[in-house]
Amino acid sequence: MTLLIGALTIGFILSLLALGVLISFRIYSFSDITAEGSITLGAAVAATLLTKGTNPLLATGIAVFAGMLAGACTGILHTRFKINGLLSGILVMTALYSINLHIMGRSNVPLLSATTLMTWAEGAGNGLFGGAENINVAGWEVSARELSVLGFSFLAAALVGIILYIFFRTDLGTAMRATGDNPQMVRAMGISDGNMIVFGLAVSNGLVALSGALLAQYQGFSDVQMGIGMLVWGLASVIIGEALVGLKQLNLLITGALMGSVLFRLLVAIALRWGMDPNDLKLITAVFVFLALIVPGLIAKAGWKKVGVRNA
Amino acid sequence: MTAVRYFRHLILGLLLIAATSSVLLFSDWSQRRSGDTKIPRIAVLQHASQAALDDGVSGMIDELAAQGFIDGKTAVIQKFNAQNDLTTANSIAKQVVSGDFDLILTSSTLSMQTVANANKNRGVKHVFGIVADPLHAGVGINPENGADHPPYMTGIGSLISVERVLQQAKELYPGLSKIGLAWNAGESNSLTYTKATRAACMKLGLTLLEANVESTSAVSEAANSLVSRGADALLLTGDVTVLVASDAVAAAAKRGHIPAFSVIPPNVKKGMLFDIGANFYEVGRQIGDLAAKVLRGTNPKDVPVVNSVPEKIAINTTALAGLKAPWKLPESFLARAALLIDEAGIHDKAAPVQSTRNYKIGIVYFAPEEGADTALRGLADGLKSQGLEEGKNLQVLRSHAQGEIANIPALLQNYDSQDVDLIVTLTTPCLTGACSVVKKKNVVFHYVYDPIAAGAGKSREDHLPNITGVGSFPPVNDTVTTIQQLVPGVKKVGTLYNSSEANSRKVMSVAREAFLKAGIQLEEVTVTSSSEVLQAAQTLQSRGIQAMWVTGDNTALQGFTAIGKAARDAKLPLIINDPEFTGKGAAVAVGLGWYESGLAAGKIAGRVLHGEKPAAIPFEEVAVQQLVINDDAVARLNLRVPPAMSQKATHVKDTK
Structure with missing residues (x-):
């Protein structure tokens, strides 16, 4: 049960990463590698501030802002200096490595005694559950603290998803989406597509940094290497999510990314729980992702549900 | 799009999430607990680390586990040991009675007394054991009636029956008439035993010869006096003063050609003929059984304090030799011995108390x-x-x-x-x-x-x-010394590491100081991945260094072959901290044996x-140093290794 709760919690936290990747990868068709640096950036900024006793909400907010700056840098390199999108991401990600080390002052910042958002969540849960240490869920002893943290991460993911949905339906959000679909049309309407890209990447990396900040507070430390490989998993979550919902419609894409991230973490947890040879873990994970991608299609073929791909 | 259609598109995803969650939960099924049972918290106290008490505690824990109260799974069992210190024992007792425990188990008289005292107004359930005489221990039990005791406590006494031992002795030699007993009147437990011995001798028609001792050094003399007063055998009870000098008792008996026996096994190892005492592991199991009953709802009030002594018999047949009286050890008696010593050696029938848990x-x-x-x-x-x-x-x-x-x-x-x-x-x-x-x-x-x-x-x-x-x-200071010995007059040493590794950063911060103190300039180059290692090593050489040093940096070690090659090409001695890598181009490794x-x-x-x-x-x-010298590299570089260093080092050659 702990493992299930842990997998769901990490799934919700990393769904923010998936949402960030969704913006750059799906809305802008921009392969933004900055994410691997900005997730660590978020973690590094939040962790460093938290150890100095900053208010957790403020620390997380500053982490998001730092992530947005990083995304904006990538956007500016791409639009102003005409550097290939992939390369501008690589440049910023590489620079962030050193920056993150400078922010933390060392490679790993433990958060054991710091007050974090998770501490707050535990406190809130403590009030909710009447101070009980453990709660019985269908026969399993579940730590009230873990449950509160899970609830918090779910609320955070859901809230961000809803805000994102509302945002993309505003004029600004619509213009941003249009930039991804048809930049020429956007320019014809007198909107700077370059600014839109810069802003979009900033929002994307802000979300990624938020994910990193929450992850650091959940796992209790920030490490300079924690971003490595993250982009791949973010992409996997987005694509699994698309396969799950079938339609490329904004609200479904957002929900899909969320579900994809959670499902992906659950699959990893199963691979772990079954205690297979540790060297095979990645192989098993790859097989699971493969299955997650083709199963919806197979089910559709079997006629259980008609999945049509069309743009809304 | 309506909400209904929106949710229809989510069904598949939600179903899959539910399915994977169920798989995960199903894998965890064994950890499920029925809703209304709370995990019981049990405190186990013992006064000192002593064979009898340890045996008792392991018996308690094994029996609890056998009855389904397994530490960490179905119960929380916390052990306390006062390490023979009464003040500690008292504070432990206070702690456990106010510590939200469902049950307290004690092993030893003193643990029982301290808990009983602290528990007077608390009434936490308490089961005691490995106690000779709980009835007279002043914890509120009626000495006349074991069923009359404080309602929250019960337990098992293990007063070893001296009568039983004397009876056995009489069976082995029916002509037995005079028993010699040395004891210290200053010990209250010894007094209990002596009183029991007097009563038993009266009952069995034996004469008891007593000799008082005040200290261990007086035991030998007292035993000798008993022999000269015509004792047919010497008895040893639970008197700690005499127990400590039990060899003196056995030796005196041997000199007088009479046997000695005791109630505390295994004194046969000291030369006694036999011991009949308690098997404290078994007592522990009985207490564990009682504890399990109390945890399941039996009211301690209804359980009388009883005396239970599962016997443990130890026999030494070699002690028969030279006795003047015709003592016999019948087969039936030998067969019951848990420990038997004969000419062939010691046969311990009861397997050593070892945890059978996996x-x-x-x-x-x-x-x-x-x-x-x-x-x-x-x-x-x-x-x-x-x-x-x-x-x-x-x-x-x-x-x-x-x-x-x-x-x-x-x-x-x-x-x-x-x-x-x-x-x-x-x-x-x-x-x-x-x-x-x-x-x-x-x-x-x-x-x-x-x-x-x-x-x-x-x-x-x-x-x-x-x-x-x-x-x-890692031995940073020794690394510096070694470099100085290998390269006399060294002024500049180069190193490379991944600054994102906490271990390397820590080593570097210590190393900077150590090198500074030695008057050596440390040139640092950082890398972020193993693919950058070769270039970094080449960069270092261009800075005019006289030696290279690489610590246990994971990234550097991944690209170690490149470092070894660069050092070899530039004819620079390479000193490292990981002995496993010495053959790959390093001259010397001053490292840690990770095995230790x-x-x-x-x-x-x-x-x-x-x-x-x-x-x-x-x-x-634990930082066990290991010095490894690569002879090939040393020869190649014409390094002079001080003989003292060479002597204590392991020597290797280049890895081909």
Whole structure:
């Protein structure tokens, strides 16, 4: 049960990463590698501030802002200096490595005694559950603290998803989406597509940094290497999510990314729980992702549900 | 799009999430508990580390486990040991009566008394044992009637029947008439035994010769006097003063050609003819049984305090030789002996008290590599020294993070929620992860430079309560000295490392100072991945260094062949901290034997598995130095190795 709760919690936290990747990868068709640096950036900024006793909400907010700056840098390199999108991401990600080390002052910042958002969540849960240490869920002893943290991460993911949905339906959000679909049309309407890209990447990396900040507070430390490989998993979550919902419609894409991230973490947890040879873990994970991608299609073929791909 | 259609598109995803969650929950089915049972919390107290008390405690715990109260799974069992200190015993007693325990078990009279005293107004359920005479211990039990006692406590007394021992002696030699007894009138327990002996002698028609002793040194004289007064045999009861000098009693008996026997096994090893005493492990099991009943709802009030002595008989047939009276050891008596000594040696029929439980540990490390493998070998041997062997009574689960930090929490959570008894971590990031993620299980770490920097505690004694282990800081100062010896007059040394590795940064901060003190300039180049190592090594050489030094930086070690090659091309001596890599181009390794760190961690892991609390085990620092010299490289560079250094080093050649 702990493992299930842990997998769901990490799934919700990393769904923010998936949402960030969704913006750059799906809305802008921009392969933004900055994410691997900005997730660590978020973690590094939040962790460093938290150890100095900053208010957790403020620390997380500053982490998001730092992530947005990083995304904006990538956007500016791409639009102003005409550097290939992939390369501008690589440049910023590489620079962030050193920056993150400078922010933390060392490679790993433990958060054991710091007050974090998770501490707050535990406190809130403590009030909710009447101070009980453990709660019985269908026969399993579940730590009230873990449950509160899970609830918090779910609320955070859901809230961000809803805000994102509302945002993309505003004029600004619509213009941003249009930039991804048809930049020429956007320019014809007198909107700077370059600014839109810069802003979009900033929002994307802000979300990624938020994910990193929450992850650091959940796992209790920030490490300079924690971003490595993250982009791949973010992409996997987005694509699994698309396969799950079938339609490329904004609200479904957002929900899909969320579900994809959670499902992906659950699959990893199963691979772990079954205690297979540790060297095979990645192989098993790859097989699971493969299955997650083709199963919806197979089910559709079997006629259980008609999945049509069309743009809304 | 309507809400209904929106949700229809989510059905598949939600179903799959539900399905995978169910699979995960199903794998955890065994951890399910029925809703209304709370895990009982049990405190087990003993006054000192002494064979009889230890046997009693392991009996209690084994029986509780056999009845379904398994520590860490279906019960929380916390052990306390006052280490023979009465003040400690009192504070432990206060702590446990106010510590939200459902039941307190005590082993030894003093533990019973301290708890009974602290518990007077609390009334926590208390089951005692390994007590000679609870009725007269002043804890509120009616000496006339064992059923009349404080309603919250009950237990088992184990007053060994002297009458039973004397009767046995009479069976072995029907002509027995005079028994000699040396005892210390200053011991209250001894007085109880002596009174019982007097009564038994009266009943059996024996004459009791008594000799008082005041100290251990007087025992020999007292025993001799008993022999000269015509005793047919000497008896030894639970008198601690005399027990300590039991060889003197046996020797006196031997000189007088009479046998000696006791109520405390195994004094036969000292030359006594036989011992009939209590099997305290069995007593422990009876107490465990009683405890289980109380946990299931039996009211201690209804359980009378009884005396129960499961017998343990030990016989030494060699003591028959030279006796003047015709003592006989019938087969039927010999057959009942748990311990038998004859000409062929000692035969211990009861297997040594050893835990028959099977343990399960989970090992978490960062990625497979040579140093970690060496440490794991040490760990296995350390566990073996504690009687825990993989495949026999130990199940070992292994997992590594595939070199990705993000995987660490899930690996640890996986073990934290499974039924492993202990988690063992290697490497700093895994330890840091364990500090925040592992909540329910104990953790033993090793293969870590600096556990304090990793966040495991404030000091070696004051650390997270569920975490302990072994740190191993590399020998930086010796590295500097070695470089100075190899390259006389050295002024500039170059090093390369990955600044994102906590271990390397820590070593560098110490090294900078050490080199500065030695008047050597340290040139540093940092890398971020193993592919940059070769270039970094070449950069260093262009800075006019006289020697190169590489510490246990994981990134540098991954690209070590490149460093070795660069050093060889530039004819620079390369000094490293990892002996495993010496043959690959280094001149000298001043390193740590990771095997020794693993060995120490294995021993700690064994102690924790056997019930010790990690909170009470300070971090150990095990840094066994290992000096390895690569003779090929030394010859190539025309280095002069001081004979003293050469002597204590292991020598290797280039790895082909």
